[in-house]
């Protein structure tokens with residue numbers, strides 16, 4: 001006959017319960033151990049019961065697969081410590097696993113700062129979200145992403161920053177802003193925003209970065225998520241599973257290269273932080289956004305930035321002539337009138353340094369860019385509630401077009 005303890009363990013936790021989904025998603029995203037412990041407690045009504053331990057064992061520890069072993073070791077250590085602290089019963093298999101980890105890894109193996117890890121970012125659609133076009137039947141969208149443990153690797157582009165989590169939530173919450181639009185991202189990092197854009201069926205997704213190792217990691221991530229990374233700009237590949245990946249340092253991006261892109265939407269996550277780069281960033285945004293729409297919208301006109309030629313002379317005519325040629329080419333190629341709308345940029349940022357942020361605003365103002373702060377008016381659904389390391393309210397969202405100003409903080 002089964003003992004009471006065995007009977008309790010037979011009553012497995014249901015993985016579709018919100019608390020269980022939160023716990024598993026946090027482990028997959030490699031959230032800090034404290035976050036996992038608080039989710040584990042939530043599953044057990046405040047205690048990490050044997051049922052909760054069994055659930056963790058069954059879903060993560062018994063077949064760790066490609067989990068990062070030093071990360072799991074650290075988690076198992078904290079888990080055992082917490083259960084012992086509560087005077088609870090620790091499952092034998094947890095002690096045995098920890099003993100195995102102790103003999104396999106030294107404590108410093110997690111601190112190899114150049115190590116690559118695979119985080120799985122799960123967007124969890126809450127009840128009531130199923131009418132959202134981006135919501136899959138399972139109400140869960142998971143993207144594996146290779147990242148670095150070193151925040152600075154790849155000029156910071158091999159880590160996932162909060163603003164890209166924010167923009168991803170925005171895309172999935174408001175797919176209508178991006179679906180069937182040509183979307184272009186600057187400073188794309190690991191490529192998460194691009195994966196969300198492809199998911200909501202943007203007509204074209206172009207990701208760029210100015211760091212070559214970041215670009216290589218981004219391409220790896222696209223392929224990991226069954227998308228084709230295309231690097232040849234001369235190809236007009238209409239395959240929806242193709243994402244263009246371009247090397248685009250803001251300092252050296254040429255005007256003609258940028259003018260040829262003609263995106264409907266420009267995206268940027270956590271790109272406002274280095275004052276040295278900001279004049280270049282603003283130049284790039286200005287060229288991308290300053291496509292003027294002609295009345296009939298049979299073609300689009302663009303002025304050179306500030307309407308000046310190489311000698312600094314105002315030269316609207318030449319700029320619009322060149323632009324008309326380019327637009328004819330686009331129309332021949334099947335421009336369906338999407339360019340009726342002026343391009344718009346969505347830039348998400350965490351203001352870490354107010355002076356740097358205000359410097360960006362003043363440069364944008366000089367470049368006659370209009371900035372609207374949408375932080376309080378266009379809030380995405382919180383699809384990452386399990387991720388305690390991410391604070392959606394800490395991210396600001398700017399909408400930038402070519403002509404209103406934002407009050408400085």
Ligand SMILES: C[S@@+](CC[C@H](N)C(=O)[O-])C[C@H]1O[C@@H](n2cnc3c(N)ncnc32)[C@H](O)[C@@H]1O
Pocket residue numbers: 154155156157158159160161162163164165186187188189190209210211214248249250251268269270271277280
């Ligand atoms: C803080 S990371 C943000 C990465 C990603 N957008 C995210 O939010 O996770 C800044 C990104 O901008 C890129 N970047 C920085 N300066 C740049 C420049 N001058 N030209 C092009 N890319 C640049 C970096 O390589 C890096 O990928």
